[in-house]
Amino acid sequence: MSAGERSDARDSDRDLLAHRCPEGHLAYPGHTVCSECGEEQSETVDLSGRTAEVLTWTESVASPSGVRAPNTLAIVEFTVDGSSVRALGQTTEPVAIGETVEPVPVEQLRDPEESLRSVASQSWDGYRFAPV
Amino acid sequence: MDVAIIGAAMTDFGDRDGWIRELLAEAGRACLDDAPVGGEAVEHCYVANMASGELEGQTGVMNALAHDLDLLPAYAERVDQTSASGAAGVFEAYQSVASGASEMTLLVGGEKMTHRETAETADLVASVTHPVEYRHGVTLPAFGAMAARLYMAEYDAPRESLAEVAVKNHHNATHNPYAQFQTEIDVETVLDSPMVNDPLRLYDYCPVSDGSAALLFCPVEEARKYTDEYVRVAGVAGATDTHVVHERPDPLAMEAVAESGEQAFEMAGWEPADIDVAELHDMVSVLEPLQLEALGFSERGQGWQAAVEGRTALDGSLPVNPSGGLKARGHPLGATGVAQVAELYWQLLGDAGSRQVTADRGLACNVGGFGNCVITSLLEVAG
Numbered sequence A: 001m002s003a004g005e006r007s008d009a010r011d012s013d014r015d016l017l018a019h020r021c022p023e024g025h026l027a028y029p030g031h032t033v034c035s036e037c038g039e040e041q042s043e044t045v046d047l048s049g050r051t052a053e054v055l056t057w058t059e060s061v062a063s064p065s066g067v068r069a070p071n072t073l074a075i076v077e078f079t080v081d082g083s084s085v086r087a088l089g090q091t092t093e094p095v096a097i098g099e100t101v102e103p104v105p106v107e108q109l110r111d112p113e114e115s116l117r118s119v120a121s122q123s124w125d126g127y128r129f130a131p132v
Numbered sequence B: 001m002d003v004a005i006i007g008a009a010m011t012d013f014g015d016r017d018g019w020i021r022e023l024l025a026e027a028g029r030a031c032l033d034d035a036p037v038g039g040e041a042v043e044h045c046y047v048a049n050m051a052s053g054e055l056e057g058q059t060g061v062m063n064a065l066a067h068d069l070d071l072l073p074a075y076a077e078r079v080d081q082t083s084a085s086g087a088a089g090v091f092e093a094y095q096s097v098a099s100g101a102s103e104m105t106l107l108v109g110g111e112k113m114t115h116r117e118t119a120e121t122a123d124l125v126a127s128v129t130h131p132v133e134y135r136h137g138v139t140l141p142a143f144g145a146m147a148a149r150l151y152m153a154e155y156d157a158p159r160e161s162l163a164e165v166a167v168k169n170h171h172n173a174t175h176n177p178y179a180q181f182q183t184e185i186d187v188e189t190v191l192d193s194p195m196v197n198d199p200l201r202l203y204d205y206c207p208v209s210d211g212s213a214a215l216l217f218c219p220v221e222e223a224r225k226y227t228d229e230y231v232r233v234a235g236v237a238g239a240t241d242t243h244v245v246h247e248r249p250d251p252l253a254m255e256a257v258a259e260s261g262e263q264a265f266e267m268a269g270w271e272p273a274d275i276d277v278a279e280l281h282d283m284v285s286v287l288e289p290l291q292l293e294a295l296g297f298s299e300r301g302q303g304w305q306a307a308v309e310g311r312t313a314l315d316g317s318l319p320v321n322p323s324g325g326l327k328a329r330g331h332p333l334g335a336t337g338v339a340q341v342a343e344l345y346w347q348l349l350g351d352a353g354s355r356q357v358t359a360d361r362g363l364a365c366n367v368g369g370f371g372n373c374v375i376t377s378l379l380e381v382a383g
């Protein structure tokens, strides 16, 4: 991957792209090199049009600054060509373990102005998971 | 070189008036008063602290402490390893003595947190997360709730079994004059408390705390010149797990706990059955059974049974968190790992008062992030 493409990592995070190395190992988000084999992650797979299964979830009322309350969150699992890759994300409503969900785009997941992290250092839009 | 601990102290944990410099100095001075040597002997001074700059706007706290305690010209350094800063300080202090770089090392861990809004401290602690996690507003306590839901579903662990961890640790803290909560609770207290991160409630979680703890390290040969009352660091090791929590193949495995534990046991030549007492990182109730499993004290999926059956109680076969743990002693981030080892020091020397257990060998496990970084320490009474 060229330096130019790598500099767009924030956008690829926003776009819910899994990253794949030549050995076929999938990861979300991307890393400098593959966590399983150390090769560069040369391909991306768009997860946004796919469904996933809820592995676990919570409804949190103790939200940090800049975050909605209550905040429902889930770890979900996508299956791509027989391999699984997981993502953490907000959900549109309380869900259940094993429930099928799909990503829906959201312009702002938390208020960057109210949050500790530098606004320009990362993206703040993305996807919530909604029951299908 | 074998390394000894010859002094320990801590401040009261809780909602304290003092600021970070004052809290560090209080524990550091008490530790030197407890030890058989004075401040003039200190060659290295480590301060374990996650965020004094972010929380209070006071940076350089290690140099301030060295001056306030009249340790000059001792070399001072701050150790930040997120919520595991305290044990990272233990690791650094151990290495400074074992390497021969320092003949006398003072370690002071501390944090001042309660002056900030809860949402601000939650944001600060959650700022360890990856951008793809952070933008969703996830917190470490929320990760704990997701782990607890999965744990209960995978292993049929009853909800009450997690509450039992908090009940036990609150009971233990009634015997600890330094603890933030010295009050008994029961399972109903936990299950009737406000829901915080479904399915976990207020009493599943440690509080926000101020406080400080300190330890004094030197070579064993040096310790023998002064005292028979010391403990030996038999093993200490750290390990790192995935930064992004959802990338772990098994979200309930706590791989860095397992790895740091195995390395520490190998260094000491011990196995889990050799341990008489343990201090574990119960930031949230479910973490205690998960650490019991990762460290080899329980089979996978069975760690929840320990508190239910009383095996981890003060009079059980392996007392866990006799101090009250993070749950009831409190969790001033940088102080916690130091306070865990201070508790082992008191337990092994027979100085633990009404919470005393019978123990020659102890283990402390301090966890940063949601298991991102872990340090396990093994201690043994001298002689």
Ligand SMILES: [Zn+2]
Pocket (backbone or CB within 6 Å): A021, A022, A023, A024, A025, A034, A035, A036, A037, A038, A039
């Ligand atoms: Zn790979």
